[in-house]
Amino acid sequence: MILTFASQQQxxxxxxxxxxxxxxxxxDWAALGAFMxxxxxxxxxxxxxxxxxxxxxxxxxxxxxxxxxVPVVTDGPYAEAEEVLAGYWVVECDSxxxxxxxxxxxxxxxxxxxxxxxxxxxxxxxDEHQPDFEG
Amino acid sequence: xxxxxxxxxxTSRAEHESRAPVIAAExxxxxxxxxxxxxxxxVRRYGNFxxxxxxxxxxxxxASMQWPQDGLPGNPRAWLITVASRRLTDLLRxxxxxxxxxxxxxxxxxxxxxxxxxxxxxxxxxxxxxVLLLLCCHPSLSLASQIALTLRAVGGLSTAEIARALLGSxxxxxxxxxxxxxxxxxxxxxxxxxxxxxxxxxxxxxxRVLYLIFNEGYxxxxxxxxxxxxxxxxxxxxxxxLYAAQPDDSEVAALLALMLLIHxxxxxRTAPDGSLIPMAEQxxxxxxxxxxxxxxxxxxxxxxxxxxxxxxxxxxIAAVHDEAGxxxxxxxxxxxxxxxxxxxxxxxxxxxxxxxxxxxxxxxxLAGLELVQRLGGDARINADRRFxxxxxxxxxxxxxxxxALEAYRAAARAATNLQQQRYLHQQITRLQxxxxxxx
Numbered sequence: 318m319i320l321t322f323a324s325q326q327q328x329x330x331x332x333x334x335x336x337x338x339x340x341x342x343x344x345d346w347a348a349l350g351a352f353m354x355x356x357x358x359x360x361x362x363x364x365x366x367x368x369x370x371x372x373x374x375x376x377x378x379x380x381x382x383x384x385x386x387v388p389v390v391t392d393g394p395y396a397e398a399e400e401v402l403a404g405y406w407v408v409e410c411d412s413x414x415x416x417x418x419x420x421x422x423x424x425x426x427x428x429x430x431x432x433x434x435x436x437x438x439x440x441x442x443x444d445e446h447q448p449d450f451e452g
Numbered sequence: 453x454x455x456x457x458x459x460x461x462x463t464s465r466a467e468h469e470s471r472a473p474v475i476a477a478e479x480x481x482x483x484x485x486x487x488x489x490x491x492x493x494x495v496r497r498y499g500n501f502x503x504x505x506x507x508x509x510x511x512x513x514x515a516s517m518q519w520p521q522d523g524l525p526g527n528p529r530a531w532l533i534t535v536a537s538r539r540l541t542d543l544l545r546x547x548x549x550x551x552x553x554x555x556x557x558x559x560x561x562x563x564x565x566x567x568x569x570x571x572x573x574x575x576x577x578x579x580x581x582x583v584l585l586l587l588c589c590h591p592s593l594s595l596a597s598q599i600a601l602t603l604r605a606v607g608g609l610s611t612a613e614i615a616r617a618l619l620g621s622x623x624x625x626x627x628x629x630x631x632x633x634x635x636x637x638x639x640x641x642x643x644x645x646x647x648x649x650x651x652x653x654x655x656x657x658x659x660r661v662l663y664l665i666f667n668e669g670y671x672x673x674x675x676x677x678x679x680x681x682x683x684x685x686x687x688x689x690x691x692x693x694l695y696a697a698q699p700d701d702s703e704v705a706a707l708l709a710l711m712l713l714i715h716x717x718x719x720x721r722t723a724p725d726g727s728l729i730p731m732a733e734q735x736x737x738x739x740x741x742x743x744x745x746x747x748x749x750x751x752x753x754x755x756x757x758x759x760x761x762x763x764x765x766x767x768x769i770a771a772v773h774d775e776a777g778x779x780x781x782x783x784x785x786x787x788x789x790x791x792x793x794x795x796x797x798x799x800x801x802x803x804x805x806x807x808x809x810x811x812x813x814x815x816x817x818l819a820g821l822e823l824v825q826r827l828g829g830d831a832r833i834n835a836d837r838r839f840x841x842x843x844x845x846x847x848x849x850x851x852x853x854x855x856a857l858e859a860y861r862a863a864a865r866a867a868t869n870l871q872q873q874r875y876l877h878q879q880i881t882r883l884q885x886x887x888x889x890x891x
Contacts, residue, residue, distance in 0.1 A: 376548060388561065392499075392500070397545070
């Protein structure tokens with residue numbers, strides 16, 4: 318599973334809403350869309366893509382905790398600058414290294430330089446296929 | 453209309469400008485129709501009914517300003533949902549920022565409530581509108597709040613329009629809506645259909661609110677100057693929305709039919725000087741045939757489906773009136789029978805009064821008077837203008853002029869509305885005049 322992260326502020330810049338940093342230009346926005354489409358299409362074509370989803374801005378998040386066994390919901394649990402899960406890809410491929418290779422290609426995702434230098438993706442194996450090891 | 457893209461519209465700007473007034477009315481109509489769908493979609497996806505409602509209002513406002521200039525977007529509904537969602541994000545951000553400054557946390561307990569079961573189909577556009585109506589007419593809200601919130605959240609009316617329509621101040625309406633939204637937020641009512649066993653009761657509350665909005669439209673049209681939003685029309689629109697969501701519910705269909713059948717007479721109902729014309733004296737060629745046909749079709753389909761309910765009976769009575777080409781052709785026997793059944797369902801003194809009138813048309817004024825006298829001990833009605841007016845009318849028909857005069861005088865004293873007072877004083881003058889010529 319490949320995970321990407323963003324803060325509420327970065328979401329604001331991305332959709333061109335008033336934020337601390339200037340909004341993404343129309344070119345950056347179009348380039349991002351084109352890149353993602355091509356990236357996903359390649360994974361589809363190679364048969365490696367299981368699922369991919371982007372999440373809505375963190376401001377819409379709810380956190381559910383249990384206080385004395387009663388579920389208590391907190392609206393908007395994140396601070397503006399906190400980087401939280403923004404999207405993920407589940408890929409089914411030959412090896413963890415191949416999944417890492419795929420994630421590394423996200424490094425060529427276009428965008429404003431200040432975002433690009435800080436961007437990262439995590440790659441984590443999904444905990445299944447135990448029989449592969451046992452067998 | 454919806455398939456037109458913004459860019460094509462811009463190329464034909466000149467054409468748009470010449471048709472601007474028509475387009476503005478079309479846009480307003482479209483926006484009002486889309487309002488509950490947009491709010492429903494936003495609340496279903498993001499929760500936060502209170503802020504989502506503000507966000508939707510702002511999106512509607514933005515559209516009402518941009519679309520007449522730029523033309524309709526390719527998918528107006530999607531446009532509104534996008535703009536409303538974006539606006540909701542802004543509202544949530546500023547709310548969360550304020551909360552963090554004040555060190556408060558938005559916490560609420562998740563309660564177990566009846567709701568849509570996982571095996572039921574998900575709500576569509578009309579389903580969302582139904583959920584919204586049920587939410588706005590929730591029993592934890594006062595009746596006045598239910599009416600204001602329904603007009604705003606489902607009707608898409610602005611606070612100013614609601615204030616004008618209800619003849620109230622904008623501040624009062626704003627306060628009511630704010631309180632209502634807070635109450636919904638605090639109660640943690642989920643955005644979902646209530647459990648089946650709860651649905652009927654909640655639906656009845658919605659029917660009541662819509663009928664009150666309709667009647668409010670009637671009460672306020674008499675004598676009042678131009679109001680921009682016609683509440684009777686608005687109530688019919690909302691009833692249509694409800695009917696689209698619950699087409700198999702006989703009472704829902706009947707409420708829409710009842711409104712159409714009454715509203716069909718509205719052009720014949722007032723004289724040029726603004727005074728009310730009783731049904732027997734109305735110019736029936738002014739009645740709206742299309743509305744009557746639609747109402748009759750609806751109630752005819754609803755009645756055999758049952759179970760019989762008060763709106764079906766009232767719609768059936770209105771249909772019998774509307775079917776008569778002239779007052780003499782009215783089938784009073786059927787009307788009296790329908791009022792009799794209605795009385796059995798609902799011990800309402802106004803219904804009893806109407807029943808008495810219908811009986812007098814069938815069996816003569818004395819039979820009607822006998823029924824009216826029985827209401828003389830009913831404190832809910834015996835001081836009411838309508839009680840005395842009906843007595844006066846029946847006494848006059850029975851030939852007891854002095855008792856009729858007395859009853860009309862009592863009715864005029866009890867009347868609060870100027871139109872009604874004028875009408876009753878006309879009756880008094882009319883009864884006095886021949887007596888004066890005799891001696």
